[in-house]
Amino acid sequence: GCVKDVEAGKDDLIANPLPSLQIIDVKGYKSVHTLLVAGTPPWAALAGTAARLRRYPSPAALEATVGRRFGLATEEVLATAGADDGLWRAIAAVAAPGRQVVVPAPTFEMIPRYVAAAGAERVDVPWPAGGPWPLEAVLERVGEATAAVMVVSPNNPTGAVATASALRRLAAAAPGALLVVDQAYAEYGGEDLLPAVRELPNAVLLRSFSKAG
16 A cells, blocks of 8 residues: 555665755645755665556555544545545546536535536535525425535635534435535534434545645
8 A cells, every 4th residue: 555655665765865965946836846956866765666656556555544543444435636536536426417416605616627527517506605504405406317415514615514414404305416525624613524424325525634734
């Protein structure tokens, strides 16, 4: 797994320490930083890790670690390339032309893009800033064509939150729809919705390492 690969790589770095480098510039591009360095490139230090660099690491070790942290079975955990990737996978798994995705709005900017990419129709339901999750309004828009309902809590960009009781009512009222619960900002407020999601047969929950300080 990726954790194991990192641990294994320590021996290579100890045996082939990095040469002295001088950082001469740092340029930010979104969340990625490019370092421009002066000095001898550390290719020798990477020689022992070449095989690992040429393959995608297995997420099994990470999934097992996350499972232990949250009291989940390993098969309940799927590591993705960020929560964005998890959102796309969840939406793409059920959304398609002729299907609908109910989206309380405003919402995380990537959700409308993923719904469009899947060819589904987006059904927006107003969610005023500071107001409760619009359960009744969402229930009015759920029908046979509903493939998924998006639940972002705390909401990005408003910070408003959903509740476990709302999820339970929604899951019962829309058994044929997937509830996609995005809790990327769970550490910043609101109710932990994981226990409720685990009870529901038609819900998935996404968390992120990038927001947890």
